Amino acid sequence: MILAALIVALFASIFAGTKWSDASTTPGLALDLEGGTQIILTPIASEGQVTDETIQQAINVIRQRVDSSGVTEAEITSQGKNIVVGLPGTPSDETLDLVRKSAQMRFRPVLTYGAPTPVASETQAEEPTAPTAPVTPTSPSDLAQITPEIQAQFDALDCTDPKNLTGGTGDDADAPLVTCADDGTVKYILGPVEIEGTEISNASSGLGTTAQGVSTGQWVVNIEFNAEGTKAFRDTTTRLVALPAPQNAFAMVLDGLVISAPTANVAIQDGKAEISGNFTRESAALLANQLNFGSLPLTFEVQSEQQISATLGSEQLEKGLIAGAIGLLLVVIYSLFQYRALGLVTVASLGIAAVLTLGVILLLSWTIGYRLSLPGVAGIIVAIGITADSFIVYFERIRDELRDGRTLNSAVEKGWDRARRTILASDAVNFLAAVVLYFLAVGGVRGFAFTLGLTTLIDLIVVFMFTHPVMQLLARTKFFANGHPASGLDPRRLGASARYAGRGRVARPGAEGTQDAPVSDASSDEPFGSPTREKVGASVGTATAGEGTRQTIAERRAAARRAAESGSTTTDSSTEGDKNEENL
Structure with a gap:
């Protein structure tokens, strides 16, 4: 029941997702099966900087x-x-930007900012905002720059012009920078670079908390710098908090565009800063992601960007x-x-495993953007053998327990106790690998x-939750409990043998399946050959005609008495055999 409820809930969620979200009843396919977008990046650096090591670091x-953007099965090579x-597939603009904007992350002080539109020339003459004579700057925040x-x-x-929002502009670390916000709403004049993005050790997003640990309900971004970055950030924020707006702000610049420009409210001494504002969950996560992975060892420009067809395609998937x-x-x-x-239990179990695998892949495709590749299909195919192996064990x-003379109910439970450990050990090894x-x-x-790994867990x-409970139910049916030859659990076909069960009882396969029967009474007059009689002790001589087993001493004596009463005589060899047996 639990497994059935799990399957129903799984597919109900997917069905609901197709109605009210972007879920699909077919799994997403990777680049090798569906095609997608190919971007070629060319490094912009001096020849000595472009090495195999820096290229590999940039790929990583x-x-x-x-x-981190949720795209799986991407192919990134040199x-x-x-x-x-x-x-x-068709990646989102945000994902494409993460690839296109591959320049270094840098922190610069804000000198001034303004509306994104151009300013008329006569206005420039009437309202100069900078000194007319060269002056040596005293700090990165000096307006003399x-x-x-x-x-x-x-x-x-003009930051409303899309051409000015593509990034990739010149970004001299030691000179001021005139640039736009990445959304084109503001333009800035920024001072020289004070902190490189490589000095960020970690960035994350979450709900802000007060000093008492109470949630503020507002999304924030937390940044932590390494030792060198902590010192530089302490010096920068100490200077900024003493300056008027907008000079008390510092800009985070990615690929030449400002992605955020928060104000420094206090001097940060420990290199751990919290950025707050009008963040949503998505915008906070995006900024944290850009800060975490925004630093590349090289600057790149997009050489080409084009749609490509599947490298393998539907034909290979079909194969x-x-x-x-x-x-x-x-x-x-083989199972049948x-x-x-x-073997039908194996077939049903494989069917349930297939349904669960499909459901989980559909759910992952919807929730985290998982895409199924041809190697992924190979993993599922390999899992067929792994799953079937568990049933065989x-x-x-x-069957081993039945051969020892147990009833089917007992064999199912004893067999499960022994098989469970083996199955867990085998699947643990597969999952670890x-x-x-x-x-x-x-x-x-x-x-x-x-x-x-996914199919191993399934x-x-x-x-x-399926195979073992089904076997417990089948053990209660006559077809399987009585050991029907077509059941696959016939004790006689399995070569079952009698075993001592304690308290004067033995267990052996009987006419109605494996059963526990008492040791027969030597003085019983019950006819030999009854299916409930047990043959215990040494058997000597030959069996009575028509019987399939040897007689005990008591049975031979009883047979002799019945023969004498009916006027029959035993052979000399039989009498001699009885005498010999009496002397044993």
Whole structure:
């Protein structure tokens, strides 16, 4: 019942998602099966800076960015000195921006800001905002840095023009910067760089709290700097808090555009700052993500961006599914041949596992953007054998108990106690291998490891919540409990033998299945051959005609008395045998 409720809840959630959200009844497909967007990035740096090591470091940072955005199965590789990023499906603009905006994250003091539109030339002459003669700046926040050339550039800048919001502009760390907010609402004049993004050790988003630990209900972004960044941030905030607005603000610049410009309210001594404002959950998470992964060892420009077709396509997916169907069919044939009707339990269990796997993949595709790749399909196919192996272990344990003379009810419970440990140990090894492979591998191999680990967990759910309870129910039916030859649990076909059950009782396979029967009374006049009689003790001589077992001493004497009463005589060899037996 619990498993049925779980499946119903799973698919009900997906169905509701198709009505009121962007869920789908088909799983998302990765780049190799669906195609997507390919972006080629070219580094902008001196020749000595572009090394294999820095390229690999840049790939790792871009991969972190893409993965953190919820996109899975992205392909990020190097071609010479270029980086090729393949994003499956139709990625969002936010995800594309995380790849395009690949310049370094930098912190600059705000000198001034204004409306995003250009300023008329006559207004510039009437209201100069900068000194007319060169003056040596005393600090990064000194307004003397706003030269007439900088002021003219600021006045002419139009941040409502999309061309000025693409980033990638010149970003000299030692010079002032005239730029726009990334959303085009404000334009800034910023001082030289004071802190590099590489000095951020961690950034996260969450609900703010008071000093007493009470939630404020407002979303905030928390930043923590490393040792060098802590010292620089302490010096910067100490200077900024003493300045009037807007010079008491510092700008976070990513790829030449301001993504946030908070005001410094206090001097931060420990390198741990909290950014608050009109954040939503999504905007706070985006800023934290940009701060976490915004720092690249190189600056890149987008060389090309284009839509690409599937590298493998539906034909390869179809072949993979056919391979899986063939493997499943072979497992079904083997199960029915080896276990007869009991094999239907294997088929039903595999069916439940398939339904659960499909449901979980659909749910992950909807909630975290998971996409199924061909290596992922291979992981699911491999899982067919792993799942079937669990059932085989369980069934063979039950058969072993039946061979020892137990009833089916007892064999199911005893067999489960023994099989459970084996199944848990086997699946634990498989899951551990999948986890290690996932964290050590990249690209498509991670897709294989993910589905392998997922199906291993589903195998445990099915065995514990379906296969074992079904066997408990079947053990109560006459067809299986009586050991019908077609059940796959016939004790006689399994070679069951009698065993001592204690208190003068033995257990052996009987005419109506395996049963516990008392030791027969030697003085009983019950006819030999009754299915409830047990043959205990040494048997000597030959069996009576028509009997399939040897007679005990008491039975031979009883047979001799009955023969004498009916006028029959025993042979000399029989009499001699009885005498010999009496002397034993």
